[in-house]
Amino acid sequence: MLKKYLYVIKTQIIRSMAYEFNVYGNIIMQTIIMITSAYFWRALYKGQTMVGDVDVDSMLTYVIMSSILSVLFITNVERRIQNSVEKGTVAADLIKPINVFGVYFAEDIGNIIALVFQNMLPIFIIGSLMIKLPAMANLKDIPLFVISVIESFLINWLVAALFGMIAFTAVNIDALIQVKKHLLRLLSGSIIPIWFFPVGVQKVLEGLPFVYIYQLPLSIYIGKGSSVEYLSQMRIQFIWLVVLSVVFFLVQNKVIRKVMVQGG
Structure with a gap:
């Protein structure tokens, strides 16, 4: 069974390598966002050594690494689900001798490797050349950063997969995907770290899974906190990963039963 998913990953890597225009477009877009953000934070820090217990160099590192992670967290599972529903092939996909959501996951892994x-x-x-070398603080x-990034990716993928399942009840979710994408980056601390938000807003966001997608690994990278604090937050991150995994499998089973009964 594992060989089938490895084949999907290999195929997706080859397929991703073929779309050069998308590659250049993504690089240009991320570079523009990254440089614009860097100028914004430099202007904000002008004349100030520390803001929110973080110096300007750490914040610029945060910006660069956020742009890098945004590439790592690219998912296509929502659109794959929507395309399958729109084409009416979802029932046929579900009866194949391989889990269709596992295929979507493998495709995203292959895409990320490319x-x-x-x-x-x-x-x-x-x-590194235009802003600064984003060296890790500690x-x-x-190891904590790597583990946190892996869990962040899994949480992000599960959120995307659960969101994509809206396609089973909605005609088209293209607009919703874009709203979700930008809202997630805002609530996750990717654009503006939540430690700059009002205390009340911070507490609300800390109770949601989104800050554990971007802000936690980025905080570890720039050294905003201690190892004890990181481990405490990573426990919460892991709990969210378990919760979302359980919800995903429950919703997946419900969707499969519904499709098989109705015929796609």
């Missing part, structure tokens, strides 16, 4: 070389490295180089926290 993007590491196509987008992430160029963005890292551009950010190298001893690398």
